[in-house]
Amino acid sequence: MSIRTRFAPSPTGYLHVGGARTALFSWLYARKNGGKFILRIEDTDLERSSQASVDAILEGMEWLGLEYDEGPFYQTQRFDRYKEVIQQLLDQGDAYYCYCSREELDALREQQMANKEKPRYNGKCRHGAENTGERVVRFKNPEQGEVVIDDLVKGRIVVANKELDDLIIARSDGTPTYNLTVVVDDMDMGVSHVIRGDDHVNNTPRQINILKALGAQLPVYAHVPMILGSDGARLSKRHGAVSVMQYRNDGYLPEALLNYLVRLGWSHGDQELFSREEMIELFELEKVNVSASTFNTDKLLWLNHQYMMNSDPENVAKHLSWHLQQLGLDLANGPALAGVVKAQRERCKTLVDMAADSVYFFKDFSEYEEKAAKKNFKPEAADVLQHLWHQFNALTAWEIEPLHQVVLESAEQLQLGLGKVAQPLRVAVCGSGVSPAIDATLALLGKQKTLSRIEQAIQFIKSQQSAG
Numbered sequence: 001m002s003i004r005t006r007f008a009p010s011p012t013g014y015l016h017v018g019g020a021r022t023a024l025f026s027w028l029y030a031r032k033n034g035g036k037f038i039l040r041i042e043d044t045d046l047e048r049s050s051q052a053s054v055d056a057i058l059e060g061m062e063w064l065g066l067e068y069d070e071g072p073f074y075q076t077q078r079f080d081r082y083k084e085v086i087q088q089l090l091d092q093g094d095a096y097y098c099y100c101s102r103e104e105l106d107a108l109r110e111q112q113m114a115n116k117e118k119p120r121y122n123g124k125c126r127h128g129a130e131n132t133g134e135r136v137v138r139f140k141n142p143e144q145g146e147v148v149i150d151d152l153v154k155g156r157i158v159v160a161n162k163e164l165d166d167l168i169i170a171r172s173d174g175t176p177t178y179n180l181t182v183v184v185d186d187m188d189m190g191v192s193h194v195i196r197g198d199d200h201v202n203n204t205p206r207q208i209n210i211l212k213a214l215g216a217q218l219p220v221y222a223h224v225p226m227i228l229g230s231d232g233a234r235l236s237k238r239h240g241a242v243s244v245m246q247y248r249n250d251g252y253l254p255e256a257l258l259n260y261l262v263r264l265g266w267s268h269g270d271q272e273l274f275s276r277e278e279m280i281e282l283f284e285l286e287k288v289n290v291s292a293s294t295f296n297t298d299k300l301l302w303l304n305h306q307y308m309m310n311s312d313p314e315n316v317a318k319h320l321s322w323h324l325q326q327l328g329l330d331l332a333n334g335p336a337l338a339g340v341v342k343a344q345r346e347r348c349k350t351l352v353d354m355a356a357d358s359v360y361f362f363k364d365f366s367e368y369e370e371k372a373a374k375k376n377f378k379p380e381a382a383d384v385l386q387h388l389w390h391q392f393n394a395l396t397a398w399e400i401e402p403l404h405q406v407v408l409e410s411a412e413q414l415q416l417g418l419g420k421v422a423q424p425l426r427v428a429v430c431g432s433g434v435s436p437a438i439d440a441t442l443a444l445l446g447k448q449k450t451l452s453r454i455e456q457a458i459q460f461i462k463s464q465q466s467a468g
């Protein structure tokens, strides 16, 4: 059997982490088995769907690197096909027109509720009804037997057909309903494995019955439990970011989020870090937890830091560049980003922090962090900086080791502790008292910027003196 999985989001909002995890599992399953991964946009709810949401979903998939082999297919472009199938079901006697009015159905429902029965359609029009104008089409659900689902995550689920009523497959305006479109698409697209959120588990027996009526091959189902917030409630904005792109904005690497999502409800021994290749190799749907998982932002932050520290600096740099651009910086006016990543990654847990702490590499400044300046720009610091300027100016190889030597030797020559030399220098070139190792900072900054910033700091100290 060729493996074909799909991700079928409704474009009624951004791509959220729950959807992304479902997409990831479908993608992994296809990749692991040499199959195909399909993207299908379920946009039939015209009122709630929007192009902005479609774009957000596509952007989220791309950022996560969940590339699809087929699609995106749009359900709104397949209405003719759905109509054809509805007609087929009517023609073969597996569907019927229902003329029951809203009032009638409401009364039925009320009565059933009063009798403490499960509200369900009573099948009144199933065996023929008078044509009274407005009508919907209902699927004739089998009355006998049961539906057995061997769910790869949840195990065997058995539902008696008498529990299921005749579901509407076309509304009075002729448009198809969700259960019909999903079934037609899964059939036409040859989907072999339906991997989706377990909020759809109740739809599955109905979908299976329609598939059977159409003579389609049944897919295998895997219903993935939902993700809960730290308070045990369904994950929502209250628990922090829910949109995948918000994680990009907050400075996470897509690899870290993917790694986090794959581990949410799935494990392989006590291994925490999985490269894309390892995920593909080791992931097993059968090992996904049956119970819901809880989102843990601290864990994600830890993972992000791991990825920032251990990934190829060029890759991290690519993502850092997006954040630096958000700050309006001109990247041409600064060092190669991989170098910045290497210097900063020990200290920064997110790319937002890394970008914010790296502004001085790209942009000159005329003000200093007040506390740092007060502490380090004492009058005598002007002489220290003057001394350093001369030493740096004479340096031919602008590299970490010789820069390190200059700082060390200057401290000795001036008979000062290292901090009394390095800190004023740091504030002079960075504007604040925090940066990576000073030699690495200077190496990245380059000779010209270093010298001109030292000059500027000397002027600043002198002006303070004359003012004070």
Ligand code: GLU
Binding pocket: 007, 008, 009, 010, 042, 182, 195, 196, 197, 200
């Ligand atoms: N469009 C449905 C949703 O976004 C998913 C349907 C399915 O996966 O079968 O919840």
